[in-house]
Amino acid sequence: MAKIKTVYTCGECAGQTPKWQGQCPHCGAWNTLSETVSSPASGGGRFQSWSTGSSVQLLSDVTAEEVPRDPCGIDELDRVLGGGIVRGAVILIGGDPGIGKSTLLLQALSATGERRKVLYVSGEESPQQIALRASRLAVDPSRVRFLAEIRLEAILPAIRKEAPEVVVIDSIQTLYTEQVTSAPGSVSQVRECAAQLTRMAKETGTAIILVGHVTKEGALAGPRVLEHMVDTVLYFEGDTHSSYRMIRAIKNRFGAVNELGIFAMTERGLRGVSNPSAIFLSSYRDDVAGSCVLVTQEGTRPLLVEVQALVDDCHGFQPKRLTVGLEQNRLAMLLAVLHRHAGVAAFDQDVFLNAVGGVKIAEPAADLAVILSIVSSLRNRPLPEKLVVFGEVGLAGEVRPVARGQERLKEAAKLGFARAIVPRANAPRQPVEGLEIHAVERLEEAVAFCRG
Structure with missing residues (x-):
């Protein structure tokens, strides 16, 4: 042997x-x-070109055409995808177990199946389980074709025979090909199965959606090259104990990245939220110290998010710096800037930050809101009523402008806010109705205004 x-x-x-x-x-x-x-090399043309008979040509001879999109019937998902599903696109969607990936895709397939031919390939659940979910979601099961299979050699012929326009593979870690001797879910199996499915999508024009597992760190399981092979990478975010879910585009060859779609989990599945700012501010009170409303930008959508800070005396040898939904390393930098340029010291205090609602904020426009919430908590004094804030803070204490300032202000005015602290360069030329705007150039100006 x-x-x-x-x-x-x-x-x-x-x-x-x-x-x-x-x-x-x-x-x-x-x-x-x-x-x-180790998998031995196999013949039979395992690695083949996506197209045959290609020749070198000038890029100027290629006709640039707008990529047609097919809306999937769920507005928030279409927003993240850039308007809909593109023919021949390969989409990878990942998230924690039980967060709603299969639920959302079954709803999307049912809506798409009204006008397109779709196929659901499941390697984790039986047909009876999928049927029970469809009954619970009140979707039309007659629109969705179903295949329970994990062998790639059986899935590829079925796709060619059925010729669907959209295929869901749930999940890529359960598939295996006989050309690789390792177990399903291994690096080589995931890489090879994804490569063959991607090749078929480009050859036939079938859009393929791959469901991926995630690791303990929250990254997609399997080789990192998997994200480079596909056209779009989507991540499900949110706490499984909360009723709200967020889906974010990390990579999208056919649209903008960092778009955010927000859903509410109901008895009938996931429902899109048209006004997410109202959700994030549903329990907001402006008479509480340490609370500040930030206008952040997620793709093309402005969102109002409450930033909470708690500053307390340090009872140990090292002060704690903890953040939830915000960048922790940036907090230390902002505390140093606050001390150096505004004279507010917190070196002997524990500082805790939280972005309410489970949203993750990565843009530097949150700097000014973070600093003002810390000052409010440290002095145990609420900020002025109906105040919104945005702006990046530099190491020299200057307040830098951010993108799409006009859209942020209009969103704040629409939700009933009366005051705004913004960078000087973001001050609008025309006044915004119902909004009193205070433009600042330095950090100390913003802190002095909040002190009254």
Whole structure:
């Protein structure tokens, strides 16, 4: 009996090495090597070109046409996708277990199946389980074709025979191909199955949606190259104990990235939220110290989010700096800027920050709101009533402008806010009805205004 040969494969770059090492020699990542069975090279044209008969040509000879999109019937999902599903696109969607990936895709397939031919391929659930979910969601099961299979050699012929326009694979980690000898879910299996499905999507024009598992750190499981192979990468965010879910585009070759779609989990499945700012501010009170409303921008949509800060005496040797939904390293920098340029010291205080509603804020426009909420909590004094804030703070204490300032102000005025602190460069030329705007150039000006 021939001895089974094993290699160690990196989960980040899919590089292989014959011995285990703490650091991947290919990409430098630590503790990412896992033992896999070495798969022998197989014939039969395993790696083939997506197109045949291609020739070199000038780029100017290529006709640039607008990519047609097919709306899937769920407005928030269409927003994240950039207007709808593109023919031949490969979409990867990941999220924590039980967050609603299969529920959303079944709803989207049912809505799309009214005018398009769709196919749902499940490697995790039986037909009875899918039928029970469809009954609970009150979707029309007659619009969705279903296949329970994990062998890629059976899935590909079924797709060619049925010729659907949209296919959902739930999930990519459960599939395996006989051309690779390792177990389903391994790096080599995920990479090869995704490559063959991507090749078929480009050849036939069928849009394929892949469901991916996530690791404990929240990243998509499998090789990092999987995200580079697909056209669009979507992430489900939110707490499973909350009724609200957020889906964000991390990569999109056919639309803008960082678009955010917001859903509410109901008994009939996920429902899109048309006015998410009202949800994030549903329990907001302007008479509480340490609370400040930020106008953030998620893609093309302005959102009003409450930023809460709690500053308390340090009872240990090292003050704590904890954030939820905000960048923790930036907090330390902002505290240093606050001390240096506004004379407010918090070096002996524990500082806790929270973005209410489970939303994650990455843009620097939150700097000014974070600082004002800290000052409010430290002095135990609420900020002025009906106040919204946005602006980036530099190390020199200057308040820098941010993108789409006019749209942020209009959204705040629409929701009934009366005051706004904005960077000087974002001050509108024409007054915004119902909104008193205070433009500042320095951090100390904003802190002085809030002190009254």
